[in-house]
Amino acid sequence: MNPWQFVIAAYAVCLGGTALLLLWAWQSMRSAEAQADSLKRRP
Amino acid sequence: MHGYANPARFLKFARPATGWFLGLGLLLLAAGIAGGLFVTPPDYLQGETVRILYIHVPAAWLGMAGWAGIAFASLAQIVWRHPLSAVAGRAVAPAGAAFAAICLATGSIWGRPTWGTWWEWDGRLTSMLILFFLYLGYIALASAERERGGDGRMAALFGLVGAINLPIIHYSVLWWRTLHQGQSISITSGSTIAPELLWPLPLTLAGFSLLFGAAVLMRMRADLALTKVEARLRRSSGQ
Numbered sequence: 001m002n003p004w005q006f007v008i009a010a011y012a013v014c015l016g017g018t019a020l021l022l023l024w025a026w027q028s029m030r031s032a033e034a035q036a037d038s039l040k041r042r043p
Numbered sequence: 044m045h046g047y048a049n050p051a052r053f054l055k056f057a058r059p060a061t062g063w064f065l066g067l068g069l070l071l072l073a074a075g076i077a078g079g080l081f082v083t084p085p086d087y088l089q090g091e092t093v094r095i096l097y098i099h100v101p102a103a104w105l106g107m108a109g110w111a112g113i114a115f116a117s118l119a120q121i122v123w124r125h126p127l128s129a130v131a132g133r134a135v136a137p138a139g140a141a142f143a144a145i146c147l148a149t150g151s152i153w154g155r156p157t158w159g160t161w162w163e164w165d166g167r168l169t170s171m172l173i174l175f176f177l178y179l180g181y182i183a184l185a186s187a188e189r190e191r192g193g194d195g196r197m198a199a200l201f202g203l204v205g206a207i208n209l210p211i212i213h214y215s216v217l218w219w220r221t222l223h224q225g226q227s228i229s230i231t232s233g234s235t236i237a238p239e240l241l242w243p244l245p246l247t248l249a250g251f252s253l254l255f256g257a258a259v260l261m262r263m264r265a266d267l268a269l270t271k272v273e274a275r276l277r278r279s280s281g282q
Contacts, residue, residue: 007080024137025261
């Protein structure tokens with residue numbers, strides 16, 4: 001059993017999961033704030 | 044805390060803080076991971092797999108800290124009726140759930156070469172899995188309440204009751220001595236880990252915590268913007 005395979009798998013899961021969380025949070029914030037701004041500009 | 048009860052005042056802090064949290068978090072995380080993967084020596088017993096510690100411990104800490112945050116927000120909602128507490132609770136829950144899941148996954152990957160098994164119904168593992176399910180329940184309840192226009196009181200009660208699981212997770216390694224090792228780091232009695240192995244851990248801990256904070260701020264900003272959109276749409280449809 002090569003221990004590095006387990007180390008790489010754990011880091012991939014952790015960093016991938018964190019990146020997904022941040023991307024989802026960023027995307028939802030951008031879209032909600034853009035929606036609010038466009039409504040504010042509407043007469 | 045009450046100073047930020049006003050959403051406009053909170054946003055004045057949250058807008059610049061989001062970028063700072065993200066930037067500083069990524070920097071600290073990169074330094075901690077580089078140190079943990081390439082600089083520290085392998086452990087004399089665990090060998091190279093000890094490197095999983097630098098991501099597993101922060102994930103466990105944030106999984107638990109997330110629920111402590113939900114419990115605090117719930118208390119603030121029930122006792123002080125803080126207007127941002129329900130927003131904060133809803134924002135913390137997905138981040139906490141993600142880190143609880145990461146903790147379970149990385150622990151399982153570490154367990155295979157170390158214990159010879161991916162999973163065991165051990166006290167610590169089981170109570171952490173329960174925490175993950177509590178997060179899912181809280182997310183479902185809080186979003187259902189928000190959609191129905193509720194004040195989030197039910198979710199707040201759930202958040203407070205669910206906090207019972209936190210001391211169970213913490214003391215599980217003392218109450219049920221099965222597979223998971225006992226506490227290696229304590230605020231009162233220090234650490235049993237050698238300093239040459241320990242130093243990247245505070246860096247990854249701080250890095251992940253800042254990224255967690257950034258995710259929470261972004262979700263709170265999204266929630267507040269959506270509330271504004273909904274209010275405006277309601278007003279315009281009422282005219």
